[in-house]
Every structure is written in C-alpha cells, then in structure tokens.
C-alpha cells in the first residue's frame with residue numbers, strides 16, 4: 001500500500017495557501033504517496049460567528065462549543081472551507097472527496113468536558129477504513145473536523161487533534177501541520193527541531209500558547225508509539241510549501257529522521 005501523508009491545513013492559513021502548496025500535494029501523488037487532507041477553519045468560524053452575533057471563547061486553544069456555535073461551525077467547515085480546498089486540489093489535478101469525521105463514522109466521540117468546553121468531542125473509536133477505500137480508487141480525501149457523538153449528534157474536535165487520530169490509525173509515514181507561521185517561534189526565531197521536553201517547557205513558560213498548544217500536543221501524540229516517522233509544523237503561505245519549518249522529535253537521542261540535526265541549542 002502507498003504510504004499515507006496526512007496534511008493538516010490550518011484555518012489561519014487556509015484562504016491564502018500558496019499555489020505551490022497545492023502543487024506539492026499533487027506531487028506527493030506523483031511520488032507514489034497517498035495524501036490525506038484534514039482541515040480546520042477556526043478563523044472562518046470566528047468571522048461567521050461575529051457576523052451572526054454568536055459569542056464563542058477558547059480554553060487552551062479549544063473552542064467552547066454551544067449548539068449555536070456548532071451549527072455555524074458545521075456550515076463553515078462543510079459548506080465553505082471543505083469545498084474550497086477540494087476545488088483548489090482539483091485545479092492542481094487531483095480528484096477529491098469531501099468528508100467529515102461523521103462519515104463512516106470515522107471518529108466516534110464522547111464529550112471531552114461538557115462543563116468547560118460544551119459540545120467538544122474526545123475520540124473513543126477511530127475507523128479509517130473509509131479513507132482506505134476512497135484512496136484505493138484514486139480519490140484524495142479532504143476531511144473537516146466534526147466528529148460523531150451519540151445518537152446521530154455531531155461534536156466539534158480541534159483539527160490538530162483529529163489529524164493525530166487519522167495519522168495514527170492509518171499508520172501514516174509523515175504528518176505536516178500547515179499553518180500561518182513558519183514553525184515554532186522562540187524569541188522570534190524558527191526552531192528547526194523541538195523535542196517533547198522543549199515543548200513541555202515552552203508551554204509552561206508561555207512561549208507556546210493558544211492554537212499552537214493543540215498543534216504541538218497532536219504532534220507529540222503521533223510520535224508516541226505510532227509508525228509516523230516525520231512530523232513538521234510548516235508555513236503554507238510561502239512558495240517553499242512542504243519544506244523547512246519545525247520538525248518535532250521525541251528526543252534528540254535515537255533521532256530517526258534522515259536529516260541528522262545539529263546538537264540542539
């Protein structure tokens with residue numbers, strides 16, 4: 001089977017992803033890889049919520065989701081962002097299928113912490129057979145971050161977290177978190193590498209905050225006991241899409257990436 005490369009398109013950058021980004025995804029297919037696109041859309045949801053005068057707040061980078069917020073999020077993710085990414089990938093020469101975690105369902109979830117976060121899901125069962133099936137007939141799946149709750153309910157899930165679940169379940173080779181910054185920044189500089197210990201320290205001292213928190217946690221989750229060999233946080237707006245950024249590694253000993261890093265810091 002062709003190796004899966006899971007690419008998360010962040011909502012902070014999704015409207016302005018460079019043509020080079022989409023060309024990079026098309027090249028992955030030519031190179032015999034199977035890209036799976038998971039997208040966010042947090043910024044577009046914020047804009048729509050503001051227009052509709054619906055309030056929403058974040059706790060450690062996760063959106064507190066009321067039923068009204070969920071309805072708007074569903075409309076924006078599945079009615080706007082997902083078809084837009086599909087159309088761009090089609091322009092780059094790929095055949096696509098738009099999905100959400102509710103299809104299949106691929107992700108079944110229970111409430112993570114109803115009091116604190118409302119209708120946000122925590123995965124209880126992940127089944128990526130649907131991804132295997134659609135990719136086997138040459139389609140590139142583009143997946144929005146809603147997941148299945150109980151009795152047909154939909155729940156919201158951070159797209160970075162959903163990405164980690166899909167990557168682990170698929171046994172992906174590589175995961176790329178594409179966002180609006182050129183990697184993890186520390187004192188204004190991009191870190192070429194970050195270990196688990198660095199990340200814990202940077203969350204504790206506030207260097208990593210907000211939407212970067214679920215991203216680095218998801219990055220560490222996929223490195224934990226799965227087949228994923230390379231996890232990067234990269235900028236999707238530049239014409240260098242697909243290269244550079246911060247590579248997340250478990251630790252510097254036993255480093256498995258082909259580009260052996262220099263002694264860290």
Ligand SMILES: Nc1ncnc2c1ncn2[C@@H]1O[C@H](COP(=O)(O)OP(=O)(O)O)[C@@H](O)[C@H]1O
Nearest residue numbers: 010011012179180181184185207208209211212
């Ligand atoms: N150390 C850091 N380095 C870079 N960005 C950071 C850092 N800490 C927090 N951030 C914030 O995280 C944001 C990316 O997360 P988010 O807005 O959720 O993006 P996305 O929509 O791509 O998931 C950046 O735009 C930046 O504001």
Ligand SMILES: CC(=O)N[C@@H](CCC(=O)OP(=O)(O)O)C(=O)O
Nearest residue numbers: 011040041042062063157158159
């Ligand atoms: C629970 C939760 O936080 N859900 C996110 C899902 C979208 C997302 O993760 O979008 P980004 O990629 O833009 O961050 C939200 O509603 O914003």
